[in-house]
Amino acid sequence: MKAAYIEKNGPASTIKVGQLPIPELKSDEILVKVKAVSVNFVDTFVRAGSFKTKQEFPFVIGRDAVGTVSAIGRDVSQFKTDDLVWTNSMGYDGRMGTSSELVAVPEARLFHAPKVDPIKLVASVHSSATAAIVLSDVLQVESNHRILIEGGAGHVGTKFIELAKSLGLEVVTTSNPKDFEKLQHLGTDKTFDYHEPIQGNYDYIVDTSGKVNLQNNLDHLNLYGKIALITAPKDNQFDFQVRQMYTKSQSINGFVISHATLKQIQSAGKILNDNFEAGRLLTDEILTMPLDQAAKAQQLLEDHQTKNQRIVLTVE
Incomplete structure (x- = not known):
């Protein structure tokens, strides 16, 4: 089978596209074309x-x-041949990746795909699952509360907006003013220029950029408020007033989806499918490229040359 692979860790130029053996199927796995x-x-x-x-x-x-x-595989019970499916937790922790004509996926990590554009779906699942897990499990948000999403116009920011609105939160965002109309269309209740100081107070704050001063966020966080960080500043440093944070029973939470538990992945999969069926989470601008250009795709991403587009490699 054709696959994009590496034989050692290194730059994007180490990616090769060539023939590899078809994976051997374990009893609890599904072979996906x-x-x-x-x-x-x-x-x-x-x-x-x-x-x-x-x-x-x-x-x-x-x-x-x-x-x-x-x-x-012989122990698989929830899938049958020709089902349209998706996965978002392969390619790490000992699991082989997905950039190939065929991939063997554990049944527990595979989801039925609803009747939506499969290209839009696969472009969405990484950022959407991050947002779903942060909101439902890390922050454990409650409806009728107020959330600030910093960097609302990015791939993951837009997913936070749609999911937060579906959960009954009042959503406030920061972004470039040119994106205000887009974010309002997605459901934002209030939009602020990210160049300006933070306004208002919030029960939850999500920093998607790593560019906001942590103390500023804490100053605008309510009693028992929670902050979620899904990235870090370039200098890897934040200063904040610890006494203020703990006396207001505030919490600072970090999250990367690579460390999500299987239970979190499965819960997010259901949330995503429910929202896909409702027509949400499918608004990414997409740049499609053939599998043969896998190295170029990663280099474009590293060089920040994608113009806010999601890259999708087509295999068929």
């Missing part, structure tokens, strides 16, 4: 070796995929 694979920053970290995880070489790159069921 891949239609398309999204390209995420975490894929570049795994490829480069900066994200330390168990790998067996040659290592197929890629985390998320959409495709159809080609074969099933």
Whole structure:
């Protein structure tokens, strides 16, 4: 089968596209004929070796995929041949990646795909699952509360907006003013220029950029308020007043989806499918490229040349 893979960790130029053996199917696995694979920053970290995880070489790159069921293991009960399916937790922790014509996916990590554009779906699942887990499990948000989403116009920011609105929160965002109309269309109740000081007080704050002073966020966080960080500042440093934080029973939570539990992944999968069926979470601008250009795709991402588009590699 054709696959995009690496034989050692290194730059994007180490990615090769060639023939690898079809994976041997375990009893609890499904063999998926891949239609398309999204390209995420975490894929570049795994490829480069900066994200330390168990790998067996040659290592197929890629985390998320959409495709159809080609074969099933003897213990599989929830899928049948030709089902349209998706996954978003392959390509790390010892699991082979998805950038290949065929991939063997554990049944517990595979989801039925609703009747939506599969390219839009696979472009969405990484950022959407991050937002779903942060809101439902990390922050454990409650309806009729107020959330500030900093960097609302980014891929993950837009997913936070749609999911937070579906959960009954009042949503406030920061962004470039040119994105205000877009965010209001997605459901934002109030929009603020990210260049300006924070306004208002919030029960939850999500920093998607790592560019907001942590103390400023804490100053605008209510009693028992929670902050979620899904990235960090370039200098890897934040200063904040610890006494103020703990006396107001505030909390600061970090999250990366690579450390999500299987239970969190499965819960997010249901949330995503419910929202996909409702027509939400499918608004990304997408740049499609063939699997043969896997190295170029990762290099474009690392060079920040994607113009806010999500890259999707098509395999068929």
